[in-house]
Amino acid sequence: MNAAPKSIRFSHRHLLGIEGLSRDEILGLLDLAETYIAEDAAPARRRDILSGKTVINLFFESSTRTRTSFELAGKRLGADVVNMPVEASAIKKGETLIDTAMTLNAMRPHVLVVRHSDSGAVKLLSEKVECAVINAGDGSHEHPTQALLDALAIRRRRGSLEGLRVAICGDVLHSRVARSNTLLLNTMGAQVRLIAPPTLLPPAAERLGVDIFHDMDEGLEDCDIVMMLRLQTERMHGAFVPSSEEYYHFYGLTERKLAAAKPDALIMHPGPMNRGVEIASAVADDIERSLIHQQVEMGVAVRMACLDLLARPPAEKRRPMSPAR
């Protein structure tokens, strides 16, 4: 019954970001996640790997998709999953992040899944607890499980990430998804391009090991993968771009712009999508080319792998995959 590779080299107590993960660690996580895809498709088969273990979802920033994905992942592995929405907790009453960490720590969970609107907040919290912490998104910093699920979705269609030309388009400035994906894709040997108006690129973006483009036609040329990013409504009315109409005109992914990419280029979006702002419905709903639904599916499998791995005792995490490697 237990098909999961029990031994995998993973020398971290927490999963705070893609930064610091080696190629082998990423591959190990993807391989482990792969074994859960079948489980995922047949939810009746509950595993008991995490039975008796507690996973707390601590979301300081509202999220339905990621939280639900972690919740499902935990439950499919037999864990007790508790959701702690901030609205209902003491945070609103002035409790500090560290107080919250200490309080939850005293409840002895095995894994804390944390999302916070401040970059670095999840790391800060991880320093104050004894359990494993998974970063479910911190500010504009990292969102490692999103990058892992994107990698898994790509790998299942293309076999490998190596040598692929990947365009990440849109609001890179505010995007933790873009940062984590850039780090992961670079580690795995893909070529990353960032395509965005200059106001939505972070300073010194060219130092991230990427090629920068401001023009979709140029940037998408010969790309294997096109990852679109969400543009928040509050940023599209003059603050960073003049209007959603103008943004769509220059940066919205339409069939016409997509023609510059390879004929079999795949389209991705972390969701939720703004149709008609960053992506045309015809492109998003193209069953042949859009990976958007697979991304959601891979999300549960990747999060099962992360929960499984991080809930293991340290010795098991450190055992090498095989003596030959």
Add this chain to the structure above:
Amino acid sequence: MTPAPRIAYVNARLLDPASGLDGPGALLTEGAAVADLGPRLFADGVPDGVREVDCAGHCLAPGLVDMRVHLPRLDENFSDGRAAAAGGVTTMVCLPNMSPVIDTAATVEFVRRRAGRVGAINLLPYGALTKGLAGERLAELGLLAEAGAVAFTDGIRALADAAMMRRALAYASRFDRLVVQHPEEPRLAADGAMNEGELATRLGLVGIPAAAEVILLERDLRLVALTGARYHAAHLSTAAAVDAMRRAKAQGLPVSCDTAPPYFTLNENEVGEYRTFAKLSPPLRGETDRAAIVDGLADGTIDAIASDHTPRHPDSKRLPFAQAASGIVGLETLLPLALGLHHKDRLSLLDLVATLTSRPADLLGLAAGRLAPGAPADLVLFDPGAAWVVDTDAFHSRAKNAPYDGLPVQGRVLRTVVAGTPVFPFDR
């Protein structure tokens, strides 16, 4: 009335940047003032009735004049006063962003009265440049000056409105008081938590571009040219600002500037993985900027070194980086960190001591900062070569927020004297 106590400091290396004196000698204090000094003084022994302090060849200099400290409040057990004494600082000038804000003659008087009660160190207040530091209406500069405000500044807030700054400069010049600016274009710095660049981008933090400093500085320099008023830019942190200041001085504008030890000892890499003790305003910059600050000190473009001492409660630092408070405590590391510039042969000992004593004193029009008959007997005796390791837990300041823990430094304060009275070491 008993005669004023007389103390002879013999066997010293006298350092007086104001007169260019650097040599062996002795110094006599009588009461609160320096009575005499020189290489031949007490050559035939110290007369009866004069207490003798053997300096054992160590440096005897004017007590440090720290032109920029943040003291949120002056409470009863004022640990920052002890920190100053331990750091060899005999005069410190506090920013007006206190509770209450120092923007009226009454609050100036309150601070001066309170200062006399809470410690032995000379504590002088800046007056606010604008009411409530809000940048909208001039504070009562004349009345503030009469009450004892040594200069005007909105402290940690930049005066951003150009018309307001022009009027503030013009009006302050009537009272011959310096206007001190926090040179940072506030809109460019908005929401910023650290220096803009690759590291901020990797950490997902909003950056403050280095240009935010020089943009406001260059605007101010034009306003100085327009008004002829004296202007001082606080805590320079960028190469571009040092260049602008160098050019302005070459043009003969009445301008000056200071920096603080973090800006010539550390760079943005200190932030590492969200270390809030390395969060300052202005932020720590890149290595090129840090090196340019050293050059600015070495060639005299930067007039003074201030501690920028900013005590923070631990809770205000144990937060996500963007939410954490800015600032580090600096009184107890001011001298050794500055001495590093001398040990690395960038400044002569006398020039270095000048940035900590006579030059800030001259900018603020203070009698302190020099060794001369009649000058205040505010002194520091230090061993410039003594090596030690910074232990922030051992700071006398109640606040320990400094990124220097474990840093090896050279230069130790042996004795601090204010108005003729020893205030450090404490166990006397």
